[in-house]
Every structure is written in C-alpha cells, then in structure tokens.
Amino acid sequence: MPAPDKGARSGRNGMSGPTRRQLLLGGAVAGVGAAAAIGTDHALSSTTSSAGEPSVPLNGQETVPFHGTHQAGIDTAAQANGLFVALDLLDGTDRGDLVRMMRILTDDAARLTQGVPALADSEPELALSPARLTVTFGFGPGFVARAQGQAPAWLKALPSFTVDRLLPEFCDGDLLLQIAADDPLTVAHAARMLLKDARSFASVRWSQQGFRRAHGTVKPGTTMRNLFGQVDGTSNPSPGTTDFDRVVWNAEGWLAGGTSAVVRRIGMDLDKWDRLDRGGREQSVGRYLSDGAPLTGTDELDEPDFAATTPIGFPVIPEFSHLRRARSENEAERIFRRAYNYDERPTGEGVSRSGLIFVSFQADVERQFVPIQRRLDQLDLLNEWTVPVGSAVFAIPPGCSEGGFVGDALLT
C-alpha cells in the first residue's frame, strides 16, 4: 500500500499541508530524508496559497437559480444533504395569511439559495456558503383547501397498502419544505430561517433528515446507493429530456409547471439483510450489487431482459424481484425518484435503525405512482426487508418569477 505515503509526500492540496508540517515539526517522521524535505516545501507553499485563493472553485459558492418555470430541487442533481419538513397550518391561518406566509418564505428561499442572508437573518454568515442550496415547497390537501383552491384528484393520502406500518408522526402535512444542499450546516440554517418565518402560520408536524454521498466523493451523476448497498434510481428519466418533462411536469391549472411529490419513509432492516448472502440480495432486486447492471446485462443502464431464462428454465431476473415488479408495460406508469438515506440512533436489540426517505416526483400520483406501488405491495421480495413507516403526498406548485412568490397561481 504505497498510496498513502505517496499522497502525503506530494502535498498536492492544502489539506495535507498542515498535517505534514505538524508531523515534521514534531519530529515524528524519521529517516525520510531529502524526499521529505522537498515535500515539506511543497506542503508549506500550497498551504500558504490556500490561505488566500482556493486552488479549485469552492463548491460552497455554487448556486442553483431560484426563479423559473419549475421550482428548483426536482431536476437539480441531488445534493448531498436533504431535509424534509412537513408543517401543519395553525387553525386560524386563512387564505390571506397563506399569501403572506408564502411571500415571506419565498423571499427567504430566493435569498438563501443565492448565498444572500435572509431579511432579519440573525446568523447572516451562515448564508454565505449556499453549496447548491435549493428550497422546494409542496402543498398538502389541507393547504389547498385553506387556499380555497381546486385540488387535483390525487392530492390525498395514498390508498393503504398491506405492507404499510405507518406512524402518524411521519405522515401527511399541509406544507412541505424540501431543503437540500451539499453542506449540512447550510441546510440547518436555511431550515431554521424558514421555520422561524413560518411559525406565525404553521407548526412542525414531522422532519426527516437524509443524506447521500458527500460532494466530491463520487463522480457527479453517479446513481445513488442506499444502505442495502444497492444502486438505487437507475431507471430514472434524465432531467433535461422530453421523457423527463413528460413524466414529471403537470400542465393543469395552477399546477402547470409543477408536479407532485410522494414522500415515504421506508424502514430497511439492515440486521435482517445481514443474514442474506450476496446472491440472494441480487436476486431480490434483480440487479448486480457491483454496478447496478440488470442480472441479464453488463452495464448499469442496460435494459433488463425479462424473457431471458437460466439453463433450467427460470427467469434470470426473478418474477418476485423488485426490478421486475416495479417495471410496467405501461409507459405512463413511471416516476422520477430522488431519495435520501437515513440512519438514526438504534433502539432495542438491533444495531441499526436505517432506511430510505423515498421521494418521487410525477405529474399524476394516481396514474403513475399508485399502480407501481400496488404491484410492489402484492409481490416484491424486497418487502421482506423493508417496511413503509411514513407516507405523504404533496402538490408541488410551479416556480415563480422575480417579484412573484411560490404558489401565486393558486393564491392570487
């Protein structure tokens, strides 16, 4: 394993500089000779330069535009940290109050996502590193009713599924805030600011914190992995394509340019999963764990061949596998997934309490999401290790223009 030594000696970034300097000044490294001395010079100089200008652009300064046809945070490449907060409107909050609330929250989001402190931001320094922050607002059935608006037929709790073990503390809600960025401190500050400004109108119902790989850990565009180790989200339509637009964006009434979000908290029994060998794990989902390729293919993006059979006549991708059950013959029954992992403090005898904050966007929940979930409810071997414990449906209004506010098509 020569790599660590080589890495340390090259001193090629500011991070390794101080570490090496401390080691050398402390006399902890002996007999490294001339090579070490050269390394020291390099390390110190790169440290000096990093104190001024960073050698690569800081991801913390990256911003995602806030205003536009669609809200950000849907077709945005998923950030490393995602926080989902659902609020209940206070009893007295009426339509006029919703206008005031959404104006304030929109203004907060418009500023914070661009790295500008919110008005009355008492920790303005925390706003200066947006790290691709997006804030996406969703309206539950209660919000649309309070707004005296026309709710789409699908804006209601999902039908109950036999696999569900739902906990009220992770279900429903009037207003969804999806707050995501590549930095958890940025997310926390944005959430704090938004919740401070929402509390005259609404109270927190539930909050779910999720994560993916940190920024810079894997190549951008890499499909996420969940805590089962599975590549999760391969068959997603690609943002920027007409396929994506067709799957995701709604075109009706005040929702034109918007979409729907299904947020389901899926407990994953890692301790039970541990008892399953690698072959069984791959059979349960129908994909290879190594790269997510279907069991009939060699590349993650290969189309699965459900007709392929083993020498003794069984389907290579089992009938009971997640991939087989989730896939519909009907092209309309597709969704765009944008999930986050969660990993909470274990309770009881287990050593894990983990899972997935399943998030999907689709133009129509009833037409696209529900048929898929019905099939998975009837049969999906993965159900052996997973259990839905939370569920909520929101209408995601379109984006707003400068001077407008999110939800203005519903509220004005």
Added chain:
Amino acid sequence: MSAWLTTSRRTTTTGLGLLLAAAALTLAGCASESPTVDAAPGEGPDQSVAFSDGWVKAADSGMSAAFGALTNAGSDDVTVVSATTEASSMLELHETVANESGEMIMREIEGGFVIPAGDTLSLEPGGNHIMLMDLSDPLEAGEEVTFTLTFADDSTYEFAAPVKDYSGANESYEGGEPEMDMGSDSMGSDSTGTDG
C-alpha cells in the same frame, strides 16, 4: 404616547406638513410591491439614495422598528431628517448607544441619519433604526409597510418593506419610559422560544 414628550426637536407644523405629504405619497404608492423588490431610486437628493433589504419587526401594538440599508451613491453627504408611514402616527430616527452605566439604550439621533457620500448606512437591530412609536394596527408577518423618508433639502424618498417575525431588537428606551418591550412576549406569534 408619552414618547411625544421626549421629542421636541421638530416643530409641530413641520411634522404635520410631512405627515400630509407622506399620506399623499403612500396613497399613490406601491400597493403591488412584493417583499422581494426593493424600492427603486426615488426622489432623494440627486436620486442618489437607495434603500435596500428593508424589513419591519412584527408587533401587535405599541412600537416597532424598521431596518435595512441606506446607500448614498452620490458625491455629497445626505441627511435623513424624518420618516413617515401610515402604519404609525409617529416615527423617530433612533441610534443605539451605551449610557453611563454601560447599558445599550436607544434614543432619537441628533440631526438625523447622515449617509456619507458613496457610503451605506446600516439600520439594524442593536444599531440605527427607524422607530415606529405608535402602531395604528397590528403589524403581521408578510405584510408590507410603505415609508417615506424626508431629507434635509425637503426632498423625499419612498420605499416598501415587508414585516417579519423577529425575536431580537429589544433594546431599552432612553429614560426607561415607556419600557421598550418589543420582545417576543409582545408579538402575536409568541412561541416557546428559540430551540437552537
């Protein structure tokens, strides 16, 4: 209203004239302004003054304060001598200073807000601010309040600022009378306090 007693700098006639002028401007003004839009450069001296990032602290009654940044892009110093709004029958331009016992107190600033040429004057909690002395109606988060500033040369400048819930800005008032309680206790949205 005892606050009137502490302010003798301006004459009643001037004050009344300004109020009337402000009322006219407010009526003509920007009802459709959104909270995100800062006022366009107005009728300030040489149109050089701009107010940005303005906001007003929500309050049920009594007093409140407006904050933001006043930028003077011109080449001459500018002085704001007064402010008016329909939201309060009386306003004062305040500074926050330490009194003889070291306690931070706010008081009306002598001579108004001076914005040096090419500089920005910040109005912020714990510092300079525009004090709304007597709210005519509750100020609720997300509402918009229109203000008119009057400069030393009698020119005026109008801007709108959104109302925001804010737990700070609880400085005490010079003389301790009336006790300045702009804290969360007096706000309609009182909560169990910050949790962080």
